[in-house]
Amino acid sequence: EVQLMETGGGLVQPGKSLKLTCATSGFTFSTAWMNWVRQSPEKGLEWIARIKPKSTNYATEYAESVKGRFTISRDDSKSSIYLQMNSLKEEDTATYYCTMEVLGFDYWGQGVMVTVSS
């Protein structure tokens, strides 16, 4: 059974940093395309980052809204992906989902809440 579980969310002040982790199991992680998608009442669903497998030299893509502030990475030995979020803004407040992409975003974690507020 495919499982994805996000951790690391919480309350953080504007300008600070936070790192999310998505631990996975039940599939061949090393060849998987992995993404972060976030959801807020204000912006709705928003794709924010993708990391591809080693065969692509771990190619990454970012939404313009997070480019230069967020970094997606992966550790194939731990079947995990990460989202390092720096210079956080109040508009980054959202539920963050880890997703595995095959035909679309086929599998999702349960999501983790990030609140950016002073």
Next chain:
Amino acid sequence: DIQMTQSPPVLSASVGDRVTLSCKASQNINKNLDWYQQKHGEAPKLLIYYTNNLQTGIPSRFSGSGSGTDYTLTISSLQPEDVATYYCYQYNSGYTFGAGTKLELK
């Protein structure tokens, strides 16, 4: 950026109704569109990929169609468990979700 406009924002229908949800792109997206269903308190679920391909395990009452800028998700006979918000998502140029259509029971 490509904008995705879903209509209507809220749709009330009765069990057994045929329901049609619309998604319009601001430019041609070449059928590069998926549909997701999100029930309250849950993560979204992939229903349809590449306009008209049913994801494994999704009931056959769901179908997708469209081309160019106009796309449709159809539920042939609405069931109580279909109450959810439905999102379209384009990946032709950038990656954009629509704002969703909330489907309620009448």
